[in-house]
Structure formats: C-alpha cells, structure tokens
Amino acid sequence: MAEAELLLERSRAITLNGRDKRGRALVRIVGKYFPARALGGRAEAALRGYVRRRVLPEIGEREFVVVYVHSLVDRGDNFPGVAAIRAAYEALPAAAKERLRAVYFVHPGFQARLFFATLGRFLFSSGLYEKLRYMSRLEYLWEHVSKGEMEVPECARRHDEELERRPLMDYGIEATDRRCMFDAASMDTSASLHSLRCIS
8 A cells, every 4th residue: 555545544534434324335534534644646546546446345335425525624734625526526437436326425514515515517427417416514414324323523512602602604604614694785995805815
C-alpha cells in the first residue's frame, strides 16, 4: 500500500461501518478526517487506490450505500476537492457503481447544495448524481440507517446541535460564525457583503 493510502487508513476518513435499514453495507466517509493538506496533490490518486484496494474488497459483491459526513469540512484542510471525488467514483468498476444504491450527504452547507444543484449534473455522471440524498440533520439519516448502527463522529453531533439552536444556517441566511450573520433585507449594506463571504 502506498504511503498516501496508509495516511488515509490511519485517518479513518473512510470506513466500512455497519449496515443501513435494508441490510446493505455502509461506507462512512468523514470529511473532517480527510487528510487533504497532508496528501497535497496526491489526494486523487490516494483516494482512487484506497477505494480500489481497501474498500471494495471489504464490501465484496454486496450492495452498499455511502454516508458522507460534511460537518466542519474546511476547503484548505480536509476537503479533497470535487475532482478527487469524481475520479474515485469514475474509477469504480461498473459492477460496483451498480451496487452503490445511495450517497447520503450529511450536513451539506449552502455552498455545497448550490454547487451540486448548478454544476453537479455536468461534473458527475447521472448514476452518481441521481443517488445523492441530502440529509440536513442526523435525524433524517436515521430514517435510512438505524441510530446505533453507524459510529457518528463528534463533529457531526456538535454541528447538529448547532443547527438545532440556529436553524437558519441550513438556508445560508446565518453563517456558522456568529459575527457573520446577515439579514436578506439588508443586502445593500457593507455588513451584508462581509457576511456573504463568511457563508460556508
């Protein structure tokens, strides 16, 4: 196994972690744990290799779902980039793509939703795009995965609690940083422009 793949292994960013309510294997990906900065330009190759050599053999011939936890992902530290995600999916054998039944995207930020809504159809094959399911709260994920079946990272729990206290974060009206709140009615002020830069 290459050094970059070992780094992925140690990070526990991608794990086979239980089953969904239909008994399908569950691959949990925690974006916060992904060592993008440490991998640098090797993220795409490492992701492809790790999925091919570690994840797929563990799944075998079973159907599976992916739960991607996007909570507290930072573009500079732990986001592999859309190209790496796309390359990892496209590198899957056709049979594995067929066995992938759903991708549950937990805690998508406003920018992520907007990006996938506008460019997702062009960047990802229809097979992946149609399997994408947004889960703004963990409680919605529990409709598909039994609550005790998947290990939930602490960052996801904390983010879920924050969303419960500040529900407007779901709509991009309130940023995760308290000093970056804005009111849609005051869009012509300099304060609102600062706030727009803080949306994640």
